[in-house]
Structure formats: structure tokens, C-alpha cells
Amino acid sequence: MSGAASAAALTPLAIYRRDVAASLTRIWENVLDWEHLPWLHRGAFLGVRLLEAERDGWRAEVRLPPESAARTAEIAVRLDRPALRYHTTTLSGFGAGTDIVTELAPVDAATTTITVTFYVPGVDPTQRDAMASRYTRLYRRLWDEDEAMMVRRQTLLDAVGRHHGTVAVPRALPLGSEEDVRARLPFVVAYGDREVRLVELAGEIVAHTTVCPHRGGPLAATAVEAGRVTCPWHGYRFDIVTGTNADGRACRLDPAPKVAIDPNTREVILLAG
Numbered sequence: 543m544s545g546a547a548s549a550a551a552l553t554p555l556a557i558y559r560r561d562v563a564a565s566l567t568r569i570w571e572n573v574l575d576w577e578h579l580p581w582l583h584r585g586a587f588l589g590v591r592l593l594e595a596e597r598d599g600w601r602a603e604v605r606l607p608p609e610s611a612a613r614t615a616e617i618a619v620r621l622d623r624p625a626l627r628y629h630t631t632t633l634s635g636f637g638a639g640t641d642i643v644t645e646l647a648p649v650d651a652a653t654t655t656i657t658v659t660f661y662v663p664g665v666d667p668t669q670r671d672a673m674a675s676r677y678t679r680l681y682r683r684l685w686d687e688d689e690a691m692m693v694r695r696q697t698l699l700d701a702v703g704r705h706h707g708t709v710a711v712p713r714a715l716p717l718g719s720e721e722d723v724r725a726r727l728p729f730v731v732a733y734g735d736r737e738v739r740l741v742e743l744a745g746e747i748v749a750h751t752t753v754c755p756h757r758g759g760p761l762a763a764t765a766v767e768a769g770r771v772t773c774p775w776h777g778y779r780f781d782i783v784t785g786t787n788a789d790g791r792a793c794r795l796d797p798a799p800k801v802a803i804d805p806n807t808r809e810v811i812l813l814a815g
């Protein structure tokens with residue numbers, strides 16, 4: 543490598559810095575979570591195929607948009623935990639040679655400052671500014687999406703600790719007349735310390751829990767297709783009647799209360815299962 547070329551390779555294309563409302567624990571968990579790329583970040587990744595995973599990193603082939611002319615790249619993520627830093631390196635394919643270094647600086651128990659430095663080889667000098675803003679815009683969006691996921695997950699984990707066994711689950715929760723309930727479907731109701739969604743499935747009113755058993759993804763607004771919901775965080779699919787995972791994974795929806803209709807009053811009632 544010539545002196546000029548090596549200087550260019552060592553000059554960051556851009557630096558992106560922000561505070562993220564997440565602890566180091568949540569961030570490391572997120573960095574190791576390769577599976578969420580084409581789901582949570584569906585605008586930036588079309589697919590991911592894991593090649594290798596270990597305690598402090600992973601390597602995968604990713605498919606990048608646009609769908610009509612998808613490109614692939616092999617990327618590796620390597621954690622340096624003692625240095626509070628990780629590298630995302632493109633080993634081959636689109637963007638080969640790019641190294642993105644993310645440094646983590648805890649602010650408090652629930653906030654971390656991240657500094658992302660982009661090293662991108664071979665950028666035409668006339669394109670550097672445009673490319674720099676593309677990378678920064680992309681990372682702002684990725685971190686917005688990651689932050690929302692981490693905040694929800696932390697809130698759920700904290701609530702488990704706080705409420706465990708302290709919120710009474712009603713034996714019977716009346717929801718109103720069948721006619722009114724059907725007119726409102728689908729909708730979400732609080733049931734003890736959890737939330738359930740009521741939907742219509744083959745003419746029946748069915749209730750399912752709205753927290754994904756994998757890592758707590760939101761199931762309250764997902765479409766029901768062939769009796770299944772698909773979690774927007776990692777794409778796990780669950781049968782809303784049986785709770786089982788449609789792809790044979792060892793996790794299932796928490797049991798939901800039963801939906802009963804009083805034969806005399808036609809009132810819809812949620813009954814403890």
C-alpha cells in the first residue's frame with residue numbers, strides 16, 4: 543500500500559456519535575444478535591445467513607437492497623469487551639474492506655454514548671461527503687431501531703422483577719356484548735400484569751399474548767396470517783391458538799385467557815385458562 547493509500551485508509555470517512563438509552567448489557571446482547579438484521583432492520587438488510595458464531599462475535603453473509611438488484615457481503619462482527627469496542631468488517635462482496643468501529647462509553651446504568659467511526663476504502667474524493675452522510679443516516683436509523691428494541695426489552699425485564707407474583711390475574715374479565723366486541727376487533731386489553739390481543743379467527747374470537755417469548759418483541763400490531771403471528775424483531779412465527787412456534791423452535795406464546803361468550807347475555811368474558 544502506498545503512503546497516500548494507507549493514509550486514506552486510516553482517515554475515517556465519517557464519525558457518528560450519540561447517546562443510546564440502553565445499558566452495556568443490552569448493547570452487547572444486541573451486537574451479538576445477528577438474527578434481527580433482516581427483521582428489525584428490514585429497510586437495510588434483505589437477508590442474513592449465519593456462517594459462524596462464538597461468544598464474542600459472528601460472521602454472516604448478508605443480502606443488501608434493492609431487492610431488484612440485491613448485493614451480498616460477508617461481514618464479521620468482533621467484540622473487544624475490555625476495550626468497550628467492536629468492529630464490523632466487510633470481508634468480501636459489496637463494500638469489501640470497510641471497517642466500522644463502534645466504541646461504547648457508559649453514561650449511567652441505562653445510557654451509553656456510542657461513537658461509530660467509518661473506515662471505507664476506495665471512496666472517490668468527490669463522493670466522500672455524499673457517502674459520509676449516507677453512512678451516518680443509515681447508522682442513525684439502525685440505532686433508532688436498536689434503541690427502541692432495547693428499551694422495550696429492558697422495560698419488560700424490569701417489570702418481571704417488579705411485578706413478579708404481585709399483580710392479580712382476574713378470574714373473569716367482562717369485555718362487553720359480543721356485537722360490540724366483534725365491531726372493535728382486533729384490539730388489545732390489559733389482563734393482570736400482561737396484555738392480550740383479541741382477534742377474529744375463522745369466525746371465532748381468539749385471545750393471544752402480545753409479548754414474544756423469544757426476547758419480548760411486540761405482537762400487538764402484527765398481521766394474523768393462517769392463524770399465526772410473526773414477530774417483527776427476529777421473524778419467529780407462532781400459532782395463536784396453540785402458542786407453538788411454527789418453525790419448531792423451543793419457545794411458545796404464554797398461555798392466553800380463554801374467550802367465553804355467556805349463552806344468555808351474549809357477553810364476552812376472558813376467563814383464566
Ligand code: FES
Pocket residue numbers: 754755756757758759773774775776777778
Ligand atoms: S423477540 Fe425475537 S422473534 Fe420475537
Ligand SMILES: [Fe+2]
Pocket residue numbers: 572578582583684688
Ligand atoms: Fe441492530
